[in-house]
Amino acid sequence: NAGVTQTPKFRILKIGQSMTLQCTQDMNHNYMYWYRQDPGMGLKLIYYSVGAGITDKGEVPNGYNVSRSTTEDFPLRLELAAPSQTSVYFCASSYPSTGGTDTQYFGPGTRLTVL
Amino acid sequence: QKEVEQDPGPLSVPEGAIVSLNCTYSNSAFQYFMWYRQYSRKGPELLMYTYSSGNKEDGRFTAQVDKSSKYISLFIRDSQPSDSATYLCAMSGYGNKLVFGAGTILRVKS
Numbered sequence: 001n002a003g004v005t006q007t008p009k010f011r012i013l014k015i016g017q018s019m020t021l022q023c024t025q026d027m028n029h030n031y032m033y034w035y036r037q038d039p040g041m042g043l044k045l046i047y048y049s050v051g052a053g054i055t056d057k058g059e060v061p062n063g064y065n066v067s068r069s070t071t072e073d074f075p076l077r078l079e080l081a082a083p084s085q086t087s088v089y090f091c092a093s094s095y096p097s098t099g100g101t102d103t104q105y106f107g108p109g110t111r112l113t114v115l
Numbered sequence: 116q117k118e119v120e121q122d123p124g125p126l127s128v129p130e131g132a133i134v135s136l137n138c139t140y141s142n143s144a145f146q147y148f149m150w151y152r153q154y155s156r157k158g159p160e161l162l163m164y165t166y167s168s169g170n171k172e173d174g175r176f177t178a179q180v181d182k183s184s185k186y187i188s189l190f191i192r193d194s195q196p197s198d199s200a201t202y203l204c205a206m207s208g209y210g211n212k213l214v215f216g217a218g219t220i221l222r223v224k225s
Contacts (some may be wrong), residue, residue: 040123040217042119042203042215042218043203044215045212045213056210077144090158090159103149103161104161106158106159106160106162107158108155108156108157108158109158
């Protein structure tokens, strides 16, 4: 099992450019998440998905879009990149428990700089 | 007021010391409490998971939850240089999304 994989590892964008951050998991997890992590700010949820074809906004969705066409893949799209989107982006996945909360497994992250 | 407060540190201790990491929270609906460990330039990994109040021990690690005070702790006994990482607390209510603390940077000096 590779777990959760993310590409690219690093990227530098110019203001106004767009890009897609890729996320794939091979654990057959239903739930997938995108977070951003800024220094001293913890992890903020951008978007999440409870299954193929179903996505919903998290705490900080502005400037991002997602799609979920398969169980395995959950790409994050940045349109019109801005310096405020400079961050480390983590994808996570989990299998919903029958009760309570679920354990999330994280990918290695994508470091994005917007100049 | 943030839902979850965590002292960012950094916390620097000598090898062998007992480490105490703490979070406070304001949402009384939180029932599930987790500690994630994050090594430099890596993704977070789940370290400990507890439900409601009480203690849970796993090797050198002990997690405590005091719901009456809205306070959770992670204790590390006999700390090792390999424990140097950022420790994130996370919590949620039933079926809800995780809310993370800002993370505490821990450095264990050999």
